[in-house]
Amino acid sequence: MISLYRIIIYGLQGIKRNLWVSTVTVFALMVTLGALTATTVSDAALQSRLKDLRERLSYVIFLNDSASEAEIEIMRTQIAQQPGVATVGYVTKQEAFEKFRKDIGSKSDILKEFTPDNNPFPRELAVRFSDLDSVDTFNGFVLEKFDPLIFDTSYTKNQDAIGSLLSWSRTVRFAGWVVIAFFSLYAVSTLFNTVRLAIFARREEVDIMRLVGATRSFIRGPFLVEGVILGLIGALLTVLFTYIILYQLPGLLNQNGSVDSAQQSQFSYQMTRVVSYLRDGSGALASFGQIVMLQIGMGLVLSVATSAAAIKRYLRHG
Amino acid sequence: MSTPSPEKPARVTTSDLRQPVARFVKRTSDAAKQISTSAAAPIKATAGKLAAFKREVAEDASEAGGLRAPLVEFKDVHVRFRNQEVLKGVDLTLYRGEFLSLVGPSGAGKSTLIRALTLEHQPESGSIIVAGRDITRLRDWEMPYYRRKIGIVFQDFKLLPNKTVWENVAFALEVADVPTRDVRRRVGVMLETVGMSHRKENFPHQLSGGEQQRVAIARALVHDPKILVADEPTGNLDPVNTWEIIELLHTINKTGTMVILATHDREVVNALKRRVVTLRDGEIVSDQEKGTYVV
Numbered sequence: 001m002i003s004l005y006r007i008i009i010y011g012l013q014g015i016k017r018n019l020w021v022s023t024v025t026v027f028a029l030m031v032t033l034g035a036l037t038a039t040t041v042s043d044a045a046l047q048s049r050l051k052d053l054r055e056r057l058s059y060v061i062f063l064n065d066s067a068s069e070a071e072i073e074i075m076r077t078q079i080a081q082q083p084g085v086a087t088v089g090y091v092t093k094q095e096a097f098e099k100f101r102k103d104i105g106s107k108s109d110i111l112k113e114f115t116p117d118n119n120p121f122p123r124e125l126a127v128r129f130s131d132l133d134s135v136d137t138f139n140g141f142v143l144e145k146f147d148p149l150i151f152d153t154s155y156t157k158n159q160d161a162i163g164s165l166l167s168w169s170r171t172v173r174f175a176g177w178v179v180i181a182f183f184s185l186y187a188v189s190t191l192f193n194t195v196r197l198a199i200f201a202r203r204e205e206v207d208i209m210r211l212v213g214a215t216r217s218f219i220r221g222p223f224l225v226e227g228v229i230l231g232l233i234g235a236l237l238t239v240l241f242t243y244i245i246l247y248q249l250p251g252l253l254n255q256n257g258s259v260d261s262a263q264q265s266q267f268s269y270q271m272t273r274v275v276s277y278l279r280d281g282s283g284a285l286a287s288f289g290q291i292v293m294l295q296i297g298m299g300l301v302l303s304v305a306t307s308a309a310a311i312k313r314y315l316r317h318g
Numbered sequence: 319m320s321t322p323s324p325e326k327p328a329r330v331t332t333s334d335l336r337q338p339v340a341r342f343v344k345r346t347s348d349a350a351k352q353i354s355t356s357a358a359a360p361i362k363a364t365a366g367k368l369a370a371f372k373r374e375v376a377e378d379a380s381e382a383g384g385l386r387a388p389l390v391e392f393k394d395v396h397v398r399f400r401n402q403e404v405l406k407g408v409d410l411t412l413y414r415g416e417f418l419s420l421v422g423p424s425g426a427g428k429s430t431l432i433r434a435l436t437l438e439h440q441p442e443s444g445s446i447i448v449a450g451r452d453i454t455r456l457r458d459w460e461m462p463y464y465r466r467k468i469g470i471v472f473q474d475f476k477l478l479p480n481k482t483v484w485e486n487v488a489f490a491l492e493v494a495d496v497p498t499r500d501v502r503r504r505v506g507v508m509l510e511t512v513g514m515s516h517r518k519e520n521f522p523h524q525l526s527g528g529e530q531q532r533v534a535i536a537r538a539l540v541h542d543p544k545i546l547v548a549d550e551p552t553g554n555l556d557p558v559n560t561w562e563i564i565e566l567l568h569t570i571n572k573t574g575t576m577v578i579l580a581t582h583d584r585e586v587v588n589a590l591k592r593r594v595v596t597l598r599d600g601e602i603v604s605d606q607e608k609g610t611y612v613v
Contacts, residue, residue: 006492017480208476211436212537214493215459215467 011225028129068299227307235299468536528559
């Protein structure tokens with residue numbers, strides 16, 4: 001118990017009396033955590049954007065006016081059961097007309113040509129997919145099974161768009177992981193080197209402790225205590241910076257006219273998107289709370305693990 | 319070739335050392351006379367404090383008087399370092415309360431012998447018996463406990479740079495789980511003994527070489543070891559500080575602690591008139607009871 005108390009005191013003294021080295025270590029930790037957070041959040045934001053795009057891309061079935069409501073209902077039920085289908089929405093003739101009117105704008109004279117009795121817009125079944133890979137199979141199924149009911153589909157029109165989105169999202173996801181892996185590796189190795197140098201500078205201290213009769217755990221202890229404290233400080237500072245960048249900076253930029261307005265609005269827009277995505281809780285990182293937990297956890301693990309690994313080599317022999 | 323600058327400080331020569339050596343010899347030649355003379359008053363005071371300190375902390379203070387009992391035995395010790403045999407079968411017995419000077423030219427194996435005793439170098443073969451136990455067979459986890467039984471003083475002091483004088487001395491007790499109250503008491507007495515109480519809040523870099531070595535000696539002695547090992551303790555010191563440190567070691571020895579002094583310093587060895595072991599090329603070439611520096 002008395003040893004633990006002394007180890008903690010030594011750890012605190014170590015930070016205070018090696019202030020410069022401690023500051024550099026905290027900075028390296030902040031860069032590491034910042035890089036890891038930035039890549040993770042960017043990837044999360046990108047995935048959310050992709051999800052958004054996928055959702056917007058729908059497969060619309062335009063129905064013949066001759067198809068009965070009962071037939072359409074059966075079709076709708078069967079379609080909804082197909083693999084990869086997320087939702088199936090039904091648009092009536094009236095709704096289709098309203099949509100057209102909204103798209104074209106109220107000023108246009110063309111609207112006068114249409115009345116509820118003279119409504120050429122077909123009814124629609126709007127299908128959204130959870131998995132775009134199944135669109136091809138789905139198209140085959142629909143045409144084979146319900147051809148008499150179908151006036152047209154949007155598949156032909158959207159085929160290229162679906163294909164390119166599909167390959168683009170695969171590429172982006174892969175690139176995202178590569179970037180995360182690269183940044184993580186770079187940041188962790190930089191942190192490890194910084195801590196190793198800090199302990200290398202104090203290797204004589206370790207030697208002296210050994211010669212005076214300190215046990216390995218007594219020598220290692222204060223370095224680990226330093227690791228825990230510096231890890232916490234680094235993580236909390238990173239949390240603070242993350243909070244400022246995500247939540248405060250967009251607001252500040254909007255108030256401040258010094259930044260080019262186009263850039264500023266673009267940045268604010270992106271930040272707002274990320275924040276709202278985080279708030280929605282729809283991504284891998286459900287909330288800012290999770291980012292905080294992740295950063296503190298990573299800060300502690302990284303700091304203590306690198307300290308332990310760095311000091312190990314000086315404690316190999318009695 | 320430029321001529322030496324007139325501002326350059328004069329080199330210390332043997333003749334410069336004559337006076338301090340003479341003073342030291344005078345002090346050590348006759349213990350009784352020394353204690354009674356006023357010139358030796360500081361030593362007397364220090365010796366008194368140290369003896370009191372040892373009485374206070376020693377489990378068995380009578381051990382200090384048990385001379386001629388073997389305490390350390392090197393038996394056919396071979397040490398290899400960087401593919402070179404540095405010690406070639408050393409046999410040496412050291413006794414309780416002894417003051418042994420280990421002399422020899424650079425590379426003779428003095429430091430290696432000391433490092434074998436402090437377990438910084440593991441012998442290739444042979445055994446080192448300390449208080450009846452072969453320390454070459456100690457396990458890794460036992461080494462710290464063994465090191466707490468000996469005191470080590472180095473040429474480069476090896477003080478912890480980020481700890482104050484007080485903390486450096488206290489560290490030797492704190493690693494051994496000594497209660498805080500005892501640490502305070504013993505460190506206080508020890509710093510007073512080596513005359514460093516007034517610098518206890520200073521960091522090593524704020525001290526002179528002599529002061530740093532006093533702190534190192536305090537740290538080496540604060541846990542009352544039976545053996546004090548000093549590897550060239552005066553190597554980095556000026557003549558005045560050298561004699562102060564030697565006086566301190568001599569005083570320590572008088573209280574019963576065995577002192578092993580590895581040194582290059584001929585004047586010191588000759589002035590001490592104690593046992594001298596001479597090493598050359600990793601072998602003992604002479605062992606004199608009241609020897610002189612003959613290399």
